Amino acid sequence: MKSEHSERTDDAAGRADVGGCTDPATDAFVAHRNLLFTVAYEMLGSAADAEDVLQETWLRWSGVDLGTVRDQRAYLVRITTRQALSRLRTLGRRRESYVGSWLPEPLLTAPDVAEDVELADSVSMAMLLVLETLAPTERAVFVLREVFDLGYDEIAEAVDRSPAAVRQIAHRARAHVAARRPRGVVSPTETREALDAFRRAAGTGDLQGLLDILAPDVVLLGDGGGVKQAVLRPVTGADKVARLLAAGLGRIAASSSLGPAQVNGSPALILRFDGVIDTVVAVRIDDGLITGLYAVRNPEKLSHMRQETDLCR
16 A cells, blocks of 8 residues: 555656656656655654655756766665755754644554564664754764665765765764664563553553553653644643543543554554544653653654555665
């Protein structure tokens, strides 16, 4: 099943399809499309904006003389990075006026994303929020180096810096992320077990059960985008979070379902009303306890939960 971003870029690339035959530029773009989307998404945290970046990338790529291109993959990544950087700087200003907490756009992902542990970690909600704390160029350098393993020379061309400057930026970004990322890679099994315990407790309003699975310093973030009701500020502490969840979920349990899903490469939960997705709940887990709860309710951010999105490195 194709994801929405695939359909949109198929439409764009399809303009170059004549008589059922595609040209080399289209073939190259389609071959690397999932990679380019993943690069853009990791830099932006937004599938909708990543789609727009792919459209812009295609427009620029379609005008390139392929005879001058040594490495098509690297060239396409460079175009995508530059377009994503430009959009990231614009988004930073837009997010300053966002109503409540801003959370990344969740993606329904296939099991193969979880099998690539490094990729799954890099697109997790917790990591994307850590990446939000980097400056745009730092984020681009970190993503291209740490996730996609590009060389410093390639990255330098993409971000218009010298290789020496890129090395310094990479070192600074690595240290910044290391101080804020989850303390260790959590296995899907451990995440599922924690989520199962959370779901059982939340579904029955079991306050003690919630307290048992929540870390003392757990933080709950809600993203309603000013459209749906959500906590406007982070709620911190197991007691506050547990009581808020027990009260809220207890009131809606009769008309809702809270079921598992694979979101951003990790197990997560989806709250549905009458079969319609209302909230996506992702988690951060440290030492077997939930340290972060990320509840996305903004309807504009839930469109990619209807079908799987292909991500790759």
